[in-house]
Amino acid sequence: MTWHENIEDFGKEIAPDSTFRFECRPGLSCFGMCCSTEITLTPYDIARMRGHLSMDTGAFLSTYCETYIDPLTGFPFVVLKRREDGRCVFLGNHGCNLYESRPSCCRNYPLARVIDEDGKTGKRLIKYCLQQEATYCEGLGRGPDWTIGGYCEMNGLGPYEKANDLFLDIPFTFNRLPYSVRQDREVQSMVFEAVFNFDRFFEKYGRLPRIAVPKDNHELIVLVRSIALNLIKKIAHLKLKD
Ligand code: SF4
Numbered sequence: 001m002t003w004h005e006n007i008e009d010f011g012k013e014i015a016p017d018s019t020f021r022f023e024c025r026p027g028l029s030c031f032g033m034c035c036s037t038e039i040t041l042t043p044y045d046i047a048r049m050r051g052h053l054s055m056d057t058g059a060f061l062s063t064y065c066e067t068y069i070d071p072l073t074g075f076p077f078v079v080l081k082r083r084e085d086g087r088c089v090f091l092g093n094h095g096c097n098l099y100e101s102r103p104s105c106c107r108n109y110p111l112a113r114v115i116d117e118d119g120k121t122g123k124r125l126i127k128y129c130l131q132q133e134a135t136y137c138e139g140l141g142r143g144p145d146w147t148i149g150g151y152c153e154m155n156g157l158g159p160y161e162k163a164n165d166l167f168l169d170i171p172f173t174f175n176r177l178p179y180s181v182r183q184d185r186e187v188q189s190m191v192f193e194a195v196f197n198f199d200r201f202f203e204k205y206g207r208l209p210r211i212a213v214p215k216d217n218h219e220l221i222v223l224v225r226s227i228a229l230n231l232i233k234k235i236a237h238l239k240l241k242d
């Protein structure tokens with residue numbers, strides 16, 4: 001199974017030590033064109049964005065997102081809605097209305113972080129791809145030379161990568177369930193609620209006094225991960241008994 005942040009074309013793999021030129025600045029004629037691609041959200045992205053908007057995940061997801069099921073793996077995923085002109089729902093006249101809380105894949109662009117799991121050892125393999133085909137993007141191949149690390153640091157990706165790496169244990173574990181279980185609508189819906197609609201999930205099951213919902217977004221993802229992995233374990237146990 002492979003996880004990447006952008007379900008559309010995400011470019012060609014580049015060596016970890018390679019550099020690339022990129023410069024995005026106001027006034028370019030391509031302004032906002034990059035905000036017409038499909039933007040996949042991780043739970044940490046959702047936590048940051050819904051916090052920025054002072055909403056809970058239920059309201060955020062129904063107002064700004066579309067949710068789908070990956071037909072191959074059965075795992076749910078969430079993308080940002082687009083306006084009628086195909087641009088992202090958060091694109092304003094002067095750029096991203098949610099710039100400080102923009103999601104991981106917007107921060108990474110023109111890079112994409114692609115993660116594979118070695119089928120035999122279970123080891124995570126992280127690679128970076130560089131968008132090279134987006135002819136509309138005037139920033140590609142211009143401006144300063146960036147290393148992958150330097151570019152990610154400039155875009156504040158540290159906390160995102162830490163939380164997203166934790167989250168990835170969930171789809172990779174889910175993918176080990178038998179195909180018939182992964183395609184079960186009830187299972188998909190439960191997993192979606194626990195992983196992406198976590199505020200509502202906690203509200204529903206928060207009667208359990210043992211669950212103290214952290215205010216810190218990273219701690220929140222630690223809790224979401226632990227609950228989702230337990231849920232998958234229970235599902236495997238129950239469904240395989242049937
Ligand atoms: S979230 Fe912001 S940066 Fe990302 S696609 Fe939407 S408008 Fe563009």
Ligand code: SF4
Nearest residue numbers: 024030032034137139
């Ligand atoms: S240079 Fe590229 S990233 Fe910047 S606004 Fe234009 S299309 Fe978007």
